[in-house]
Amino acid sequence: MSISTASKALNDSGRMSAETRERVKKVALEVGFRPNALARGLITKRSFTIGLLTNDTYGRFTLPVMAGVSEELVGHGVSVFLCAIEDDSERARVHVDAMLDKSVDGIIASGKRLDRQLPVDLTGLAVPVVYAFTKGPVDGVTLRSDDEQGARLAVRCLMDAGCRRIVNVTGPKTFQSVRERADAYRATIDGPPEVLHGIWSEAWGHEAVAQLWDRGGEKPDGIFCGNDQIARGVVDALRERGVRVPEDVAVVGFDNWDIVAAQTRPPLTTVDMNLRTLGREAGRLVLAMSEGREVQPGIRKLPCSLVVRQSCRGLEAPA
Amino acid sequence: MSISTASKALNDSGRMSAETRERVKKVALEVGFRPNALARGLITKRSFTIGLLTNDTYGRFTLPVMAGVSEELVGHGVSVFLCAIEDDSERARVHVDAMLDKSVDGIIASGKRLDRQLPVDLTGLAVPVVYAFTKGPVDGVTLRSDDEQGARLAVRCLMDAGCRRIVNVTGPKTFQSVRERADAYRATIDGPPEVLHGIWSEAWGHEAVAQLWDRGGEKPDGIFCGNDQIARGVVDALRERGVRVPEDVAVVGFDNWDIVAAQTRPPLTTVDMNLRTLGREAGRLVLAMSEGREVQPGIRKLPCSLVVRQSCRGLEAPA
DNA sequence: GTGGCGTGAGAAAATGTTTTCTCATATTGA
DNA sequence: TCAATATGAGAAAACATTTTCTCACGCCAC
Numbered sequence: 001m002s003i004s005t006a007s008k009a010l011n012d013s014g015r016m017s018a019e020t021r022e023r024v025k026k027v028a029l030e031v032g033f034r035p036n037a038l039a040r041g042l043i044t045k046r047s048f049t050i051g052l053l054t055n056d057t058y059g060r061f062t063l064p065v066m067a068g069v070s071e072e073l074v075g076h077g078v079s080v081f082l083c084a085i086e087d088d089s090e091r092a093r094v095h096v097d098a099m100l101d102k103s104v105d106g107i108i109a110s111g112k113r114l115d116r117q118l119p120v121d122l123t124g125l126a127v128p129v130v131y132a133f134t135k136g137p138v139d140g141v142t143l144r145s146d147d148e149q150g151a152r153l154a155v156r157c158l159m160d161a162g163c164r165r166i167v168n169v170t171g172p173k174t175f176q177s178v179r180e181r182a183d184a185y186r187a188t189i190d191g192p193p194e195v196l197h198g199i200w201s202e203a204w205g206h207e208a209v210a211q212l213w214d215r216g217g218e219k220p221d222g223i224f225c226g227n228d229q230i231a232r233g234v235v236d237a238l239r240e241r242g243v244r245v246p247e248d249v250a251v252v253g254f255d256n257w258d259i260v261a262a263q264t265r266p267p268l269t270t271v272d273m274n275l276r277t278l279g280r281e282a283g284r285l286v287l288a289m290s291e292g293r294e295v296q297p298g299i300r301k302l303p304c305s306l307v308v309r310q311s312c313r314g315l316e317a318p319a
Numbered sequence: 320m321s322i323s324t325a326s327k328a329l330n331d332s333g334r335m336s337a338e339t340r341e342r343v344k345k346v347a348l349e350v351g352f353r354p355n356a357l358a359r360g361l362i363t364k365r366s367f368t369i370g371l372l373t374n375d376t377y378g379r380f381t382l383p384v385m386a387g388v389s390e391e392l393v394g395h396g397v398s399v400f401l402c403a404i405e406d407d408s409e410r411a412r413v414h415v416d417a418m419l420d421k422s423v424d425g426i427i428a429s430g431k432r433l434d435r436q437l438p439v440d441l442t443g444l445a446v447p448v449v450y451a452f453t454k455g456p457v458d459g460v461t462l463r464s465d466d467e468q469g470a471r472l473a474v475r476c477l478m479d480a481g482c483r484r485i486v487n488v489t490g491p492k493t494f495q496s497v498r499e500r501a502d503a504y505r506a507t508i509d510g511p512p513e514v515l516h517g518i519w520s521e522a523w524g525h526e527a528v529a530q531l532w533d534r535g536g537e538k539p540d541g542i543f544c545g546n547d548q549i550a551r552g553v554v555d556a557l558r559e560r561g562v563r564v565p566e567d568v569a570v571v572g573f574d575n576w577d578i579v580a581a582q583t584r585p586p587l588t589t590v591d592m593n594l595r596t597l598g599r600e601a602g603r604l605v606l607a608m609s610e611g612r613e614v615q616p617g618i619r620k621l622p623c624s625l626v627v628r629q630s631c632r633g634l635e636a637p638a
Numbered sequence: 639g640t641g642g643c644g645t646g647a648g649a650a651a652a653t654g655t656t657t658t659c660t661c662a663t664a665t666t667g668a
Numbered sequence: 669t670c671a672a673t674a675t676g677a678g679a680a681a682a683c684a685t686t687t688t689c690t691c692a693c694g695c696c697a698c
Contacts, residue, residue: 002678007656014657016676037420038360039654042683047357049421051398057386058578059378067376067403074410079370079417082401084386091393098398101356102368202582229582236555259377259578263521263548321648326686333687335646358684361653 010035041103050286051081051099053092055119055134056112060257061275065110065132068279076287078105085119092120100127105290108132108282114144115176128289132282133275141289142299143282145273147177150304151184154224154252154271157306157314159189161250163222168195169208169234170226178226181254185224200226205233213241221249222312228253228260228270235264235311250312266310273304329354360422369605370400370418372411374438374453375431379576380594384429384451387598395606397424404438411439419444424609427451427601433463434495447608451601452594460608461618462601464592466496469623470503473543473571473590476625476633478508480569482541487514488527488553489545497545500573504543519545524552532560540568541631547572547579547589554583554630569631585629592623 001024008014009024010033027033041047052069054062062084070080081104083095099107106127109118111134122129123137136142158166168185171178178197186193196211198204205225212220225231231253235245243249245266253261253270261268281302289295308314320343327333328343329352346352360366371388373381381403389399400423402414418426425446428437430453441448442456455461477485487504490497497516505512515530517523524544531539544550550572554564562568564585572580572589580587600621608614627633 003654004656004658004679005677007654008677011656014676015674020676034416034420036361036422036654038357038366038422039683040656042355042357042361042654042685043656045683047421048417057382059382063376063378063382063403066401070401070403074413074417077417077420079400079402079414079421081398082385082389083398084382084389094393095398097353098367098393098396101353101396102366102398103355103357240559322684323649323686323688324647327647330686333647334644339646355684358653359686361655361684362686364653 045103046105046290047103048076048078049081049102049104050078050283050290051083051096051104051107052110053083053085053095053099053107053118053120053122054110054112055085055087055092056110057084057086058112060255061112061133062110064275065108065279065282068276068281069108069283070279071276072280072283073287078283078287087119089119092118096120096122096125100125103127106130106286108286109134109136110282111135113175113177114147128286128295130282130286130289132278139297141285141295141297143278143285144299144301145275145278146301146303147180147273148184149301150254150271150273151181151224152188153304153306154254155185155188157252157269157308157312158222158224158250160314161222161246161312163220163250165191165218165220166222166224167212167220168193168224168226169205169230170195170197170224171200171230173197181226194220198230200229202229202233202236205230205235206237207233209234209237209241213243219249223249223251225251225253228255228257228264228268231268231270231311232260232264235266235268239265246310246312252312256307261307261309264311269309269312269314270307271304272307274302278302364422365424365609366422367395367397368400368421368423369397369425369427369602369609370402370415370423371427371429372402372404372414372418372437372439372441373429373431374404374406374411375429376403376405377431379574380431380452381429383594384427384598384601387595387600388427388602389598390595391599391602392606397602397606406438408438411437415439415441415444419446422446425449425605427605428453428455429601430454432494432496433466447605447614449601449605449608451597458616460604460614460616462597462604463618463620464594464597465620465622466499466592467503468620469573469590469592470500470543471507472623472625473573474504474507476571476588476627476631477541477543477569479633480541480565480631482539482569484510484537484539485541485543486531486539487512487543487545488524488549489514489516489543490519490549492516500543500545513539517549519548521548521552521555524549524554525556526552528553528556528560532562538568542568542570544570544572547574547576547583547587550587550589550630551579551583554585554587558584565629565631571631575626580626580628583630588628588631588633589626590623591626593621597621 056062085092131142253268256272375381404411450461575591
């Protein structure tokens with residue numbers, strides 16, 4: 001039995017009798033034959049390897065994305081290099097070079113902001129690149145969450161819960177996602193909008209509540225927060241003031257960061273960006289591109305979903 | 320100029336005049352020559368690739384370890400495959416097989432508990448394995464934090480701050496690290512020890528404070544918590560009762576999970592397990608083993624350090 | 639002057655696959 | 669029955685390197 005015949009049998013290529021093919025496969029299984037991926041890659045130009053580049057060191061956004069990518073690709077025999085670069089363009093370059101040396105089949109660039117590029121230029125590379133949850137070039141393939149749709153979900157939940165005066169306590173105006181979410185908020189509520197910008201911290205949530213409650217005039221009965229940390233600050237501050245959540249004021253967060261949302265008292269209703277799904281999609285796309293299939297460039301927005309806990313119950317679901 | 324001469328020049332092997340060597344290197348640089356890692360790996364049996372296996376999906380422990388590993392190895396041209404397996408032994412097997420197919424030079428097994436093995440057997444593999452922050456076989460190379468030493472640091476900090484009655488509010492007794500930390504606590508304090516076991520959550524921190532304060536008798540003036548989440552619950556509960564931290568009661572946590580420790584009011588003094596350093600060490604060891612250098616099996620304990628914030632100030636540092 | 643040796647450089651083998659080519663045999667049609 | 673065609677299997681080339689061998693040349697000593 002020649003090596004070439006065996007190869008053809010195992011790869012379902014070439015011409016041969018079904019009987020021979022079966023026989024080879026059976027023996028290969030018995031003997032535990034594992035083809036050497038390096039030798040195979042050398043000739044096929046595919047390493048069954050992709051690189052995931054990220055500058056999100058907390059892993060808050062990258063880990064779910066990574067999990068999705070891996071989940072999608074492991075069935076195709078593709079493994080994932082994870083490279084954490086912390087906004088250091090030189091280090092990023094080293095990592096990218098290392099990946100190229102290993103002839104990855106593609107690269108997924110991921111980050112923590114939709115309006116910032118990674119500190120390294122990935123255009124003009126010989127391998128396909130997919131941008132997931134980070135800014136890519138205009139002619140690149142980019143995946144992101146649909147923040148406007150997510151914000152609409154959140155605000156509608158508050159409205160369904162009966163809120164009439166809803167305020168948006170959110171992060172810095174410099175973040176594109178902050179502006180998008182605020183815009184969707186303005187377009188969805190009935191009354192006059194009020195947007196309070198601050199930083200992404202619990203402390204700002206506290207302070208915002210102080211501002212809103214210590215001034216005269218009507219108090220809000222619903223608060224749409226820019227992320228879960230701010231929401232937690234808001235909820236804590238309200239509880240300290242004796243304001244009941246969600247009876248007096250309903251609160252909705254953004255991110256569904258489990259560790260924050262679930263530990264808040266009461267647990268947060270919040271928007272989930274479905275980053276795992278986004279990761280799967282990124283994996284699917286980069287694999288398709290590496291196999292030469294045509295992929296339309298442009299920005300793909302993936303829908304968010306609402307995770308209802310106790311800080312805002314919206315309409316009760318029909319029984 | 321023959322290919323073989325070029326190869327020898329670039330690898331500083333073989334015999335040749337220094338002049339030729341220099342000339343080859345210069346041209347290689349100019350022309351941007353990058354050797355194909357696959358072909359190189361095929362012959363040298365080294366892929367300059369290692370696999371990091373983890374069942375810590377939150378990334379709380381794995382991300383710092385990963386960062387350390389990567390940091391240590393990128394300079395040697397080694398890239399890291401990250402495989403997140405969630406206690407699914409079949410999936411783990413698939414990932415390990417994929418790594419072996421790609422002939423990784425070594426595997427680092429990492430986890431979230433020191434007393435649990437990953438759901439896959441890594442003994443008898445052809446490649447070296449290092450266990451980092453997870454349980455390994457007795458004859459394996461294992462790296463872990465020195466929890467007893469870390470606990471001593473924490474308790475001493477409380478004692479230095481003047482605490483006389485220190486209580487240990489911690490996680491489930493089934494965790495080895497809980498027992499080790501509690502043992503160190505018992506051995507370090509002066510008075511009679513008191514250890515309260517619960518789950519790893521803020522809610523348990525609250526409840527523990529309720530138990531301690533709602534019963535009669537002397538109140539503690541120092542609380543050593545099993546992790547930062549419990550510590551946060553404790554601090555929040557104390558504040559709600561009007562107990563001042565650290566003036567009335569000093570609190571020390573464990574883990575230095577930034578997102579929890581820094582957002583607590585006041586910010587937590589806590590023990591850092593130096594997981595990044597642990598990761599670096601794991602990278603160093605697996606690299607050494609893959610290069611055939613002898614590494615003593617056994618458990619290596621790496622020291623923890625204390626991060627002083629405001630919940631316990633210990634002795635003021637000399638000016 | 640010639641044998642031995644050190645030196646530098648190229649030739650060739652090896653790595654483990656896939657793929658293309660070649661060839662022998664069996665099958666079919668006239 | 670013989671040529672044409674289809675079929676199955678092996679031989680060989682290719683992939684991009686490293687490494688071991690071989691060889692030519694010059695130098696030195698005897």
